[in-house]
Amino acid sequence: MRVRSMTVSDGNRVVEIYGQAIKSGHATFQENPGTWEDWDQGHLSECRLVASDDNDIVIGWAGLSGVSNRCVYRGIAEISVYVDPNHHGKGVGKALLSALIAASEENGIWSLEAGIFPENEASLVLHKALGFEIVGRKRGLGRMGYGPLAGQWRDVMLLQRRSQVVGVE
Structure with missing residues (x-):
């Protein structure tokens, strides 16, 4: 596996x-993945990564979304990390999240x-292992519109x- 910058040609596999x-x-609460164009517009142009296998097939991706247009929030981003289910438990998510943090x-x-x-739980454990801490719980944030938990x-x-590197004075 290798982690590299995402290209437009990775778009279909990312979606x-x-x-x-x-x-x-x-x-996610999202009910459908949308298109590459949707994904592209919803994520920052920097820090777009994919993990690929030995045949350069994308097996996971990571990206950032802005949290606000206000200037004070310009250094804050929401992360997304997703791994092909056939590659869960193989360190793909950890490699992507580690690279995303550095980027x-x-x-x-x-x-x-x-x-x-x-x-x-697996995602919570991964994030905690890489320095994330739980800062809150939003109760009843949204109602599921699909799947076994619909409604x-x-x-x-x-x-x-x-x-510990950026914004430390």
């Missing part, structure tokens, strides 16, 4: 992996945020990783 995660019911700091981002369903109100755990 496909996102769609697989949506089917799990524990990744975010290289791009002047001092705080990373994540919103994770409490049932997604249920879901909590979301809020995690943050404050850089």
Whole structure:
């Protein structure tokens, strides 16, 4: 496996992996993955990464979204990390998240945020292992519109990783 910068030609596979995660019911409130154009518009242009196998097939991706247009929040981003289910438990997520942290700091981002369903224990463990801490729980944040939990109100755990490199004076 190798982690590299995402290219436009990776777009279809990025959307496909996102769609697989949506089917799990524990990744997002989003009901469908949309198109590459949707993904592209919803993520920052920097810090777009993919993990690929020995045949350069994309097996996971990571990216950042802005949290606000206000200037005070310019160094804060929300993370997304998704891995093909056939590659769960093989260190792909850890490699992507580690590389995303480094890339975010290289791009002047001092705080990373994540919103994770409490049932997604593997993701919570991964984030904590890489320096994220739980800073809150939004109770009944949204109602699931699909899957086995359709109609249920879901909590979301809020995690943050404050850089020890960027914004430290």
